Amino acid sequence: MRAALVGLGAVGMRAARHLLADPELESLLIVARDPRAVQRAEGFDDRVVLRPARHPRIPEGTDVVVVARPDDAAGVAAGAVRAGAHVVAAVDDPHQVRSLLELEATARAAGRTVAVGATMAPGLSCVLARFGAARLDTVQEVHVASFGTGGPTCARRHHAALSAVVTEWYDGAWRRRPGGSGRELVWFPEPVGGADCYRARLVDPLLVAPAFPGVRRVSARLAATRRDRLTATLPMLRPPHPEGTVGATRVELRGFKDGAAEAIVLGSVGRPALVAGTVAGVAATWAASGRLARAGAAGLAQLVEDPGPFLREVGARGIHLAVFEGLSPGEAAGVA
Amino acid sequence: MVQTLRRVLVALGAAGGVALVVRLRGTGGTPPRHGGWRELPASELE
Numbered sequence: 333m334r335a336a337l338v339g340l341g342a343v344g345m346r347a348a349r350h351l352l353a354d355p356e357l358e359s360l361l362i363v364a365r366d367p368r369a370v371q372r373a374e375g376f377d378d379r380v381v382l383r384p385a386r387h388p389r390i391p392e393g394t395d396v397v398v399v400a401r402p403d404d405a406a407g408v409a410a411g412a413v414r415a416g417a418h419v420v421a422a423v424d425d426p427h428q429v430r431s432l433l434e435l436e437a438t439a440r441a442a443g444r445t446v447a448v449g450a451t452m453a454p455g456l457s458c459v460l461a462r463f464g465a466a467r468l469d470t471v472q473e474v475h476v477a478s479f480g481t482g483g484p485t486c487a488r489r490h491h492a493a494l495s496a497v498v499t500e501w502y503d504g505a506w507r508r509r510p511g512g513s514g515r516e517l518v519w520f521p522e523p524v525g526g527a528d529c530y531r532a533r534l535v536d537p538l539l540v541a542p543a544f545p546g547v548r549r550v551s552a553r554l555a556a557t558r559r560d561r562l563t564a565t566l567p568m569l570r571p572p573h574p575e576g577t578v579g580a581t582r583v584e585l586r587g588f589k590d591g592a593a594e595a596i597v598l599g600s601v602g603r604p605a606l607v608a609g610t611v612a613g614v615a616a617t618w619a620a621s622g623r624l625a626r627a628g629a630a631g632l633a634q635l636v637e638d639p640g641p642f643l644r645e646v647g648a649r650g651i652h653l654a655v656f657e658g659l660s661p662g663e664a665a666g667v668a
Numbered sequence: 669m670v671q672t673l674r675r676v677l678v679a680l681g682a683a684g685g686v687a688l689v690v691r692l693r694g695t696g697g698t699p700p701r702h703g704g705w706r707e708l709p710a711s712e713l714e
Contacts (some may be wrong), residue, residue: 385678517697519699519700526699562688598708604669639713640713643713644710644713648710649708653713654705655705655706656705656706657704659703
């Protein structure tokens with residue numbers, strides 16, 4: 333497998349480590365515009381070729397390109413598809429995700445896959461939703477909640493997401509709601525536990541809803557403190573940390589099984605940058621080996637038809653996956 | 669005129685204070701009363 337990685341921040345670094353742990357990897361071209369990134373990559377082995385550049389040019393013969401930088405992901409992805417490579421975009425910015433999804437026709441025509449939103453949420457949340465859906469006959473609702481941030485870019489985006497207009501799938505149509513509204517106490521796997529979560533401008537509904545035809549509601553919420561909500565409309569009061577610590581995802585599916593209403597709650601715990609880098613890395617190896625479902629641009633809920641093995645690979649990297657059991661009938665376990 | 673302006677400012681300040689308290693206080697629900705998280709082993713990821 334010949335891979336390229338664009339962006340070497342917190343997520344890109346984890347994706348690089350994941351790809352380098354794969355014995356099938358022949359070469360890894362890393363394109364980074366930050367000189368500090370070059371220093372960070374000096375410990376990598378001789379399969380790595382470092383190219384400090386702002387505008388990456390993907391060489392012909394590259395099997396897969398992982399995009400892990402916040403801006404112009406669609407431009408990089410379009411260039412990669414033209415060069416004949418599959419693309420895994422570890423981005424969660426709504427503008428970028430919409431632009432990436434617009435590559436559907438181009439990618440289909442080229443017979444290449446553009447996996448959009450391969451991070452913790454979206455990304456792992458999408459695969460968990462696919463996994464949970466296999467336990468139901470019909471999926472009526474999918475509710476995603478996430479806790480924690482990866483690198484500084486992720487932290488800034490989450491800060492802004494709480495004050496932006498939110499789009500969620502409600503009764504078969506897109507509905508706009510104010511960010512920071514809809515507080516719900518969500519119970520994440522330990523050690524995170526309970527955290528108040530709010531509507532935020534996240535892309536999970538955009539990527540999950542098309543994967544489940546007939547689904548009535550898809551929502552996404554973000555854990556936030558009172559200070560986060562109070563200051564959401566202001567610039568960040570202090571610079572974000574280089575990398576967040578603990579993170580968690582929770583995916584609740586509601587539907588029917590054997591004619592009875594059923595709720596399935598799945599979760600994960602791990603450092604968000606590690607989770608995002610791992611999900612991007614696994615998606616890249618799957619794309620390069622032709623294991624993703626189809627050509628075109630879509631989220632992992634559509635592209636990963638066999639979520640069990642995908643989750644096994646993610647779990648083998650130290651990311652804890654969990655299921656909530658013993659929910660009493662009718663009990664509101666989390667987001668609604 | 670000044671008295672009216674003062675009343676308006678006091679009313680706006682009080683409304684803002686109430687809105688702030690309503691926005692920041694309380695919680696979004698109660699913890700689940702039953703059940704708990706269980707780690708998904710690789711054997712269940714079929």
